[in-house]
Amino acid sequence: MSATAEPVLHGLAAGEAGxxxxxxxxxxxxxAAYTPQEHATWATLYQRQMALLPGxxxxAFVDGMRRLPIEPDRIPDFERLSEVLMRHTGWQVVAVPGLVPDDVFFEHLAHRRFPAGQFIRRADQLDYLQEPDVFHDVFGHVPMLMHPVMADFIQAYGHGGLRAQRLGALDMLARVYWYTVEFGLVRESGALRIYGAGIVSSASESRFCLESPSPHRLGFDLARVMRTRYRIDDFQQTYFVLDHLDDLLRLAEIDFAPLYEQVSRLDTLSADAVLPQDTVITRGDGRYHRQRALE
Ligand code: HBI
Ligand code: FE
Structure with a gap:
């Protein structure tokens, strides 16, 4: 996950650790400094995900993956990725140590630079990590940056983030990112498919989000999503479904400021709420998270 576990970094002053x-x-x-063990970790994760992702x-994800120099047995080289991305959608991949402060993150995105974790998770932590590593960022996010609409949407999120910070509306905007770029589902050929990077880079959530009877799957509604809390420590309790990836194009053009006004007057919703006006695709039974709460 791209754990938006941002509090860790809030208020870091210049010169502080990290x-x-x-x-x-x-x-x-x-x-050149990645070790054979680190490449082997990539290979394990790559194989596991590629086996899960057909269907x-x-x-757009499959297509982006096919056209990029992302290989089974080695951590990708950001310069080679950037060459191909630049030709197609004008994006670059730059290396960062992990989570960066919000404003730094937004500045990069606004300039079509995707900050990707330089490190890879340890071999004994294949399924759990707190900060976005090279597998999450490159395998999960970079293929979608080959899609022109996603390419523009993520840049718009960068601009929108800088603006939301000034308007004190970052929580609301971050939920939109979370439920689209990180954990979004989309309808495709009569079924639900994954486009969110937090899902495509996770073996267990790739299955859970589509096959488990536990989570809700609701039609995407912008104001609704802005009000909805999310989990950073476990599978999502609700997934929001786009009718089409191109819907993101319109989203990127909407002026969020008046919406922030409206939404800030409404109650925040829990991650498992279902409202009468929701478009319910599947109503989850909530068993998974109820079980986890008892552990
Ligand atoms: N930094 N490297 C990195 N990756 C992220 O996804 C990220 C970040 N910093 C802040 C952040 N995400 C979020 O808090 C914002 O999207 C709101
Ligand atoms: Fe992410």
Whole structure:
């Protein structure tokens, strides 16, 4: 997951632990320094996900993956990725040490630079990590950056993030990112498919989000999503479904400011709420999270 576990980084002052020398937080990827063990971890994760994704990941993801220099047996080289991305959608991939402060993250996105974790998770932590690593960021996010609509939407999120910070509306905007770019589902050829990076980079959630009777699957509604809390520590309790990826195009053009006004007057919703006006695709039985709460 791209754990939006951001509080860790809030209020970090210059010179504090973890802050790199460059003001934009980028570091060299230093591809030659990855060890055989690190490449092997990539290979394990890659194999596991690629076996799961046919019939589960959306067409745009599969297509992006096919056209990028993302290989089974080695961590991708960001320069080679950037060459191909630049030609198709004008994006680049830059290396960062992990989570970066919100404003730094938004600045990169607004300039079509995707900050990707340089490190890879340890072999004994294949399923759990707190910060976005190179597998989550490159395998999960980068293929979708080959899709022109997603490419524009993520840039718009960067601009929108800087603006939302000034308007004190970041919580509301971050929920939109979470329930689209990270954990979004889309209808495709009569079924539900995954486009969210947090899902496509997770073996267990790739199955859970589509096959479990536990979570709700609701039609995407912008104001509704802005009010909805999310889980950063476990599978989502609700997934929001787009009718079409191109719906993101219209989303990117909407002026969020008046919506922030309206939504801030309404109650925040729990991650498992269902409202009378929701478009319910499947109503979850909630068993998974109820069970977890008892553990
Ligand atoms: N930094 N590297 C990285 N990746 C993220 O996804 C990220 C981040 N910093 C902040 C952040 N996400 C979120 O808090 C914002 O999207 C709101
Ligand atoms: Fe992410």
């Amino acid at each position: 802050r790199p020398d460059s003001p934009d937080w980028t570091i060299p990827q230093n591809w 589960r990941a959306c067409e």
